[in-house]
Amino acid sequence: MGTKTIENIEGQFEMFQILNENGEIVNKEAMPELSDEQLQELMHRMVYTRILDQRSISLNRQGRLGFYAPTAGQEASQLGSQYALDKEDWILPGYRDVPQIIWHGLPLYKAFLFSRGHFVGNQADGLNVLSPQIIIGAQITQTAGVALGLKKKGKKNVAITYTGDGGASQGDFYEGMNFAGAYAAPAIFVVQNNRFAISVPVEKQSAAKTIAQKAVAAGIQGVQVDGMDVLAVYKAVTDARERAINGEGPTLIETMTYRYGPHTMAGDDPTRYRSEDLDSEWEKKDPIVRFRKYLESKDLWNEEKENEVVAKAKEEIKAAIKKADGTPKxxxxxxxxxxxxxxxxxxxxxxxxxxxxxxx
Structure with missing residues (x-):
């Protein structure tokens, strides 16, 4: 009886997708209302962030940055979710989630200073963001508190937080969701399931078939999303935000994604726990390649536009690292x-x- 109940629950959490690996719309009914300009802006942000990641890895290897967690492969999950937010919404990021707070308004040079451990990198005056959390899962309980504060103040805004699949194995994950659910706080919990936490396969972290189903125990909404599909992520967060500000409580969103690089640049070697075949399988799902195909089919993107974004990113990154270098030690x-x-x-x-x- 118990096994059947679990199977029935697990069957309710099928992965939500709009755009398949070939850049084709497979779920027209769920297509979000985005203008051509907004679609182009999403692509701009993903390409820019991929260049930022490549340059940050290079700067780290040169000794010009400190702690850095690569983001390539997770652009759709990170930027599709942030794009669904209002400027007055709060972001409580994990250490891999610096791109979201950059696009929420954090100056790029401050992101570099955060990596170096400089206090100026933690000064986000006028922005509704907290500093990236290093303690795994601690941001989950903090988000429940921020969200409850928004509710008590009558604000029509949400608090969103991010962790990885490893964070979903922490006690704070359950405590934060339970608290937010009990008080119907306007929170969105995003678990970016990149499958290996630091090095442990998600299958060994939990007996649950999905992380999304863990929402059931907290009495809140849960959804599993194709985290390589920027449109699906945007739609899922948009719907979660709408429910939250309407008093319908928090949502747990599991985005199925993949980090192409190491866990961090602090000595992790992903070849010790990931196979070449698995890497190749996920590279075919690349969020940028997928979205590029879709936009090109609508004549909204081309090589010239992409090269312009790449050039702009490199120029702004160069200026930002120079400003970071010029900040008093x-x-x-x-x-x-x-x-x-x-x-x-x-x-x-x-x-x-x-x-x-x-x-x-």
Whole structure:
């Protein structure tokens, strides 16, 4: 009896898709209402972000960036979801989700400074974003709190957060969803299932067939989406946002995606746990190639337009890294003074010692 119940639940979570691997519309009824200009803007953002990823990897290898988590392969999941938001919505990102807060308004040079661990990289004045969370899953409980705050203030906005499949194995994941569900808070929980967390296959993380079905236990909406299909991701988040601001509670969205690079640039070797055949299989699903085919069929995209985006991205990245390089270096006294409004006696002593050293 119990096994049949589980199978019935799992059968309800079929992957939602609009655009197939060949760039063909397979679900006309679900097609979002986007103008030609909006479709082009989505493509612009994905191409730009792919170049940003390539350049960031290069800068990391040169020692000019610090911590960096590659994003290639996840552009549709990241940017399709962000594009569905209102400027006043809140984004609580994980460490791989810097592109979303850049497109939400964070200056590119500050994204580079965040990678370097500089406090200026965490200053997002006037933007409804939090700093990328390094602790796996901690942003889930924080999002529940931000969303409840929005509800109590009567705001018609949502709080959206992102984690990977590994984050869905954390206690904070369940606690945050349960809290948000209990209070019908306007939250959207996006789990970008790139299949391996740091290195453990998703099949070994959970006995559940999908991550989306975990929404059932929290009493909230759950949907699994083709995370390589930018239109499907956009539509799923648009619908989730509409439900949230109408008081219908949070949604868990599992985007089926793939990171082409390592987990981070800090020594991870994906060849130790991923096969060439699997990499090749997912490369055929590339979100940019797929969307390019669709736009080209509508005469909305061509090689010239793409080259313009690539050139613009390279130019702006060059300017941003130069501005980051020109930012005054962080000092020990900066760390101390930014941590406390009033320094305890032991830190006052240390502050004075470091202040004397830095003034020489």
């Amino acid at each position: 962080q000092k020990v006294t900066d760390l101390i003074s930014h941590m406390y409004e009033e320094l305890p006696y032991n830190l006052r002593e240390q502050y004075e010692q470091y202040s004397a050293k830095e003034s020489k």
